[in-house]
Amino acid sequence: MLDFTDHSPLLDLLWTAQDAHGYISDQDINEIANKLDLSAIDVEGVCSFYHFFHRQPAGKYTIYLNTSILSEINGMAEVQKAFESATGASWNSVDRTGLFGLFGTSCIGLSDQEPAALINFMPFTRLTPEKVSQIIGAIRQGIPVGQLADPVDNIVRYSPLDDRSVIFRELAPGKSLQKMSLLTPEEVIEEIRASQLHGMGGAFFPVAQKWESCRRQASSPKYLVCNADEGEPGTFKDRALMTRMPELLIEGMVLGGYAIGAAQGIIYLRAEYRYLLPRLEAAIATYRQMGWLGRDIPAKSPFHFDIRVQIGAGAYVCGEETALLESLMGKRGEPTTKVYFPVERGYLGLPTVVNNVETLATVARIVELGARHYRSLGTPASPGTRLLSVAGDCRYPGIYEIEWGLSVGELLELAGAEETAYLQISGPSGTGISAQEKHRRFCLEDLRCGGSVMIFNSKRDLLKILINFTAFFREESCGVCTPCRAGNFILSRKLDLIARGLGRSSDLGEIKQWGQLMALSSRCGLGKTAAGTLLQALEKFPVYFQKLVHDKGREKGFDLDRALDDYREAIELP
Amino acid sequence: MAERIVPFTIDGKKCEAPEGQNLVKAAEANGIKIPSLCYFEHIDPPLGTCRVCMVSGDGKYTAACTMKVKEGMNITVNDPALDDARKAMVEMMFAEGNHFCPACEKSGDCDLQGLGYQLGVSASRFPHLFLDKRIDYRPKRIIVDHNRCILCRRCVEEVKAEGKYPVFGYQERGVHTSVQVDYEKEARLTDAEAIQAMHICPVGAILVRGKSQPRPRGERKYDLQDAEAIIQQEPVAKPPIPGGHKKVIATTSLAGCFGCHMSLLDIDEGLLDVIELVEISKSPLTDFKKFDRRCDVGIIEGGCCNNENVEVLREFRANCDILVAIGECAIWGGLPAMRNFLPLEECLDEAYGHATSDVADGKVIPHDEDLPELLDRVYGCNEVVEIDYYIPGCPPDASHIWKVLKNILFGSDYSVIHSEFKYD
Numbered sequence: 001m002l003d004f005t006d007h008s009p010l011l012d013l014l015w016t017a018q019d020a021h022g023y024i025s026d027q028d029i030n031e032i033a034n035k036l037d038l039s040a041i042d043v044e045g046v047c048s049f050y051h052f053f054h055r056q057p058a059g060k061y062t063i064y065l066n067t068s069i070l071s072e073i074n075g076m077a078e079v080q081k082a083f084e085s086a087t088g089a090s091w092n093s094v095d096r097t098g099l100f101g102l103f104g105t106s107c108i109g110l111s112d113q114e115p116a117a118l119i120n121f122m123p124f125t126r127l128t129p130e131k132v133s134q135i136i137g138a139i140r141q142g143i144p145v146g147q148l149a150d151p152v153d154n155i156v157r158y159s160p161l162d163d164r165s166v167i168f169r170e171l172a173p174g175k176s177l178q179k180m181s182l183l184t185p186e187e188v189i190e191e192i193r194a195s196q197l198h199g200m201g202g203a204f205f206p207v208a209q210k211w212e213s214c215r216r217q218a219s220s221p222k223y224l225v226c227n228a229d230e231g232e233p234g235t236f237k238d239r240a241l242m243t244r245m246p247e248l249l250i251e252g253m254v255l256g257g258y259a260i261g262a263a264q265g266i267i268y269l270r271a272e273y274r275y276l277l278p279r280l281e282a283a284i285a286t287y288r289q290m291g292w293l294g295r296d297i298p299a300k301s302p303f304h305f306d307i308r309v310q311i312g313a314g315a316y317v318c319g320e321e322t323a324l325l326e327s328l329m330g331k332r333g334e335p336t337t338k339v340y341f342p343v344e345r346g347y348l349g350l351p352t353v354v355n356n357v358e359t360l361a362t363v364a365r366i367v368e369l370g371a372r373h374y375r376s377l378g379t380p381a382s383p384g385t386r387l388l389s390v391a392g393d394c395r396y397p398g399i400y401e402i403e404w405g406l407s408v409g410e411l412l413e414l415a416g417a418e419e420t421a422y423l424q425i426s427g428p429s430g431t432g433i434s435a436q437e438k439h440r441r442f443c444l445e446d447l448r449c450g451g452s453v454m455i456f457n458s459k460r461d462l463l464k465i466l467i468n469f470t471a472f473f474r475e476e477s478c479g480v481c482t483p484c485r486a487g488n489f490i491l492s493r494k495l496d497l498i499a500r501g502l503g504r505s506s507d508l509g510e511i512k513q514w515g516q517l518m519a520l521s522s523r524c525g526l527g528k529t530a531a532g533t534l535l536q537a538l539e540k541f542p543v544y545f546q547k548l549v550h551d552k553g554r555e556k557g558f559d560l561d562r563a564l565d566d567y568r569e570a571i572e573l574p
Numbered sequence: 575m576a577e578r579i580v581p582f583t584i585d586g587k588k589c590e591a592p593e594g595q596n597l598v599k600a601a602e603a604n605g606i607k608i609p610s611l612c613y614f615e616h617i618d619p620p621l622g623t624c625r626v627c628m629v630s631g632d633g634k635y636t637a638a639c640t641m642k643v644k645e646g647m648n649i650t651v652n653d654p655a656l657d658d659a660r661k662a663m664v665e666m667m668f669a670e671g672n673h674f675c676p677a678c679e680k681s682g683d684c685d686l687q688g689l690g691y692q693l694g695v696s697a698s699r700f701p702h703l704f705l706d707k708r709i710d711y712r713p714k715r716i717i718v719d720h721n722r723c724i725l726c727r728r729c730v731e732e733v734k735a736e737g738k739y740p741v742f743g744y745q746e747r748g749v750h751t752s753v754q755v756d757y758e759k760e761a762r763l764t765d766a767e768a769i770q771a772m773h774i775c776p777v778g779a780i781l782v783r784g785k786s787q788p789r790p791r792g793e794r795k796y797d798l799q800d801a802e803a804i805i806q807q808e809p810v811a812k813p814p815i816p817g818g819h820k821k822v823i824a825t826t827s828l829a830g831c832f833g834c835h836m837s838l839l840d841i842d843e844g845l846l847d848v849i850e851l852v853e854i855s856k857s858p859l860t861d862f863k864k865f866d867r868r869c870d871v872g873i874i875e876g877g878c879c880n881n882e883n884v885e886v887l888r889e890f891r892a893n894c895d896i897l898v899a900i901g902e903c904a905i906w907g908g909l910p911a912m913r914n915f916l917p918l919e920e921c922l923d924e925a926y927g928h929a930t931s932d933v934a935d936g937k938v939i940p941h942d943e944d945l946p947e948l949l950d951r952v953y954g955c956n957e958v959v960e961i962d963y964y965i966p967g968c969p970p971d972a973s974h975i976w977k978v979l980k981n982i983l984f985g986s987d988y989s990v991i992h993s994e995f996k997y998d
Contacts, residue, residue, distance in 0.1 A: 337622040554960040570919045570922050
């Protein structure tokens with residue numbers, strides 16, 4: 001049965017319990033189940049799905065050190081050891097006094113400032129072993145974590161000159177909404193259609209088309225949801241946007257709400273960005289004061305619209321729009337089989353548009369600057385600009401606003417990258433390209449980049465990168481379908497075998513087949529794209545992979561001594 | 575509004591069905607069975623969890639159960655990629671869980687097992703994961719065996735206490751996902767509802783205490799009255815021997831129960847004909863302890879549980895042109911692999927620590943330079959050496975074994991019928 005029942009308070013109820021005691025107890029589960037008239041097993045199911053909800057005490061100070069590849073190559077291992085020694089907690093557990101919990105977590109959106117961690121959801125960047133012991137020492141002395149946290153850099157390294165930028169230019173709050181007040185909702189949609197704007201979250205769906213389908217739906221009320229889950233490793237552009245120009249996001253949401261006929265806007269903000277909440281809420285409050293949110297917003301037809309923020313709880317898969325809506329409704333973030341698209345039946349079974357942060361910010365700029373101006377930028381087939389979060393082996397990591405059509409080589413120059421060997425475009429679920437491909441261009445016809453650009457120089461080991469990516473999907477798989485749930489785990493083990501020098505050519509062949517199988521059979525985009533980078537790498541770098549395997553005789557890479565370790569240890573004991 | 579009957583095609587065959595009908599149902603009505611594990615007609619929308627019903631519709635791969643009939647759609651059900659994908663899904667389920675069919679109450683009546691036979695699954699292409707999964711004895715009436723659960727989600731959707739409260743729910747995510755029971759709500763189920771839960775589970779993951787079958791159900795080969803009639807063997811025909819020199823085979827049982835060797839011998843007097851065609855070198859049958867010459871075929875029963883097994887297996891690989899792994903133990907570990915999710919030390923503790931012993935103070939784990947040393951887990955043979963062929967079964971049927979061997983040795987035509995392949 002399709003279940004659109006509203007359990008949306010559930011996530012916040014779990015957060016309240018988690019924040020209050022550092023974990024969610026049996027009693028909490030039962031109280032919440034009674035309150036919402038649910039089976040305790042369902043509350044437990046939601047709780048256990050999300051990374052940041054604990055059923056055992058997770059420490060008064062919970063440390064999440066991120067395990068993204070950029071963290072790894074920038075010294076995560078030493079930082080991890082430093083945390084372990086300073087706190088007394090071993091990895092993924094709590095120290096004996098219950099003061100510190102030390103856990104790994106997937107990319108937290110601070111790729112340009114790695115290694116980075118969250119302590120009680122406050123950001124700590126550019127960590128070194130020395131810095132770690134200073135921080136832990138200060139915490140032990142009772143200094144509040146908020147005081148110790150690092151101000152997060154949101155450096156915009158580049159944006160087009162000569163009035164060719166769209167996002168990063170002078171901002172006068174309310175400008176786009178003043179224009180909106182002179183347009184009908186249909187005219188707003190027309191302006192966006194004229195701009196040819198495509199979604200900026202990675203799927204690139206034409207925005208006007210999505211809005212129009214929603215507008216045409218008979219049911220109400222309607223919802224506009226902003227996908228601020230930014231979980232793709234290496235992506236941090238939305239974090240920068242929400243910090244520097246939350247006004248653009250709010251205006252974009254108001255415009256979207258007006259266009260589709262919604263009265264409620266919801267920002268689904270990933271838990272890793274909890275520290276942005278004060279900034280967002282302050283901006284929302286300001287817009288309420290200015291009369292651009294709330295009742296009777298100046299417009300051609302009666303228009304009421306307000307925005308609330310829902311914090312996620314740690315699941316990359318919730319960046320997928322149907323999983324996001326499930327999560328918003330207080331359920332496990334499992335993607336649906338798309339019996340209905342969100343514009344038909346989304347949040348609570350009602351017409352819902354889900355748009356990325358940058359998409360909505362761009363909407364505001366398009367209304368402000370006009371579609372014609374927007375179309376004059378970029379290329380004819382890919383008009384406009386987009387934000388890239390660039391990090392890795394380059395001198396100038398940070399945000400780059402580029403016109404569509406820029407080549408990879410030009411970006412590498414701007415970023416001060418030397419001896420580049422490999423780039424990951426759009427994160428682990430995207431495309432891996434070699435430095436030979438730097439003639440390729442960022443545009444819809446070629447490299448459709450969802451925002452993340454990770455640069456790796458010739459000193460980096462490709463296998464290590466691929467192992468990191470596969471482990472990421474293994475952790476983040478929602479678990480519903482076999483090919484993704486078991487497949488990512490099986491691939492992980494296979495790559496581990498190769499890393500230990502025990503692989504044969506047949507293992508490479510198997511990786512290729514199994515990856516293709518996952519792409520064919522998986523139930524959602526995560527499973528379908530998880531092995532993509534691995535398969536591309538096998539195609540593009542055959543010489544590299546051949547060096548990793550050996551085909552000595554007909555014996556397999558079986559490490560007999562290692563297999564006998566357990567027994568030999570067992571008989572040692574007195 | 576009346577249903578509009580529309581035309582569409584499946585594998586080029588013209589079909590008809592009401593517009594908007596579920597594709598699996600529509601296909602069945604047109605005489606085409608699309609294999610599936612989690613499709614149940616009354617569950618709407620379909621679960622789409624097992625991914626076995628993959629088809630391609632106008633070039634796009636989707637699960638058939640999530641598709642609705644549209645006029646003019648062109649569906650492909652059978653093509654090499656799809657047939658293999660379906661089989662692979664079932665193999666992945668066998669590799670992910672811990673499916674010990676010989677010990678399972680549902681054997682003979684199990685959808686996963688049935689589908690495995692139907693699709694011709696012999697050896698899973700995936701390495702067994704041997705994940706440690708629990709058996710939950712805590713509920714009042716039911717027992718949930720997570721080793722067998724394929725996460726089809728049916729129990730989650732259908733079993734409700736007082737018609738309203740789910741009794742089963744998914745927990746965790748990724749490879750740790752499992753279906754757990756709400757004990758308080760389970761206690762509220764009626765007896766009939768508990769038995770219904772057992773029936774709707776496609777595998778043997780949900781059982782009701784005291785209600786397991788007094789007799790095995792289904793038509794397992796050895797349940798049938800006329801068992802002897804089934805095990806009739808074809809006489810081993812004598813093909814001409816090229817070059818006049820006999821083929822040489824060797825056999826061994828590593829960590830096996832010798833059941834596969836027993837099955838090999840099920841040809842009874844046929845063995846006398848076999849001896850005229852092949853010579854047997856190192857084997858328990860001849861009791862030759864060493865390889866005295868190079869062998870054409872080596873037959874391996876049993877997996878590797880200690881270092882002696884590994885040594886013997888490596889010796890076989892070095893001395894035989896072709897290695898054939900027969901039986902589940904040789905293929906992926908089989909029944910001895912039940913210790914794979916327990917740390918070795920726990921197994922040794924249980925055997926030598928907690929057992930009564932003549933040693934006064936505590937346990938002594940046997941170890942001596944003459945005794946083999948145990949491996950950390952049981953390994954299938956193909957994890958240690960390259961294996962050329964696999965014959966699945968527990969044990970494989972004698973006809974199956976000999977047909978394969980004749981094909982390998984003499985190139986004889988090879989076709990194994992369903993009753994020889996279905997060893998349960």
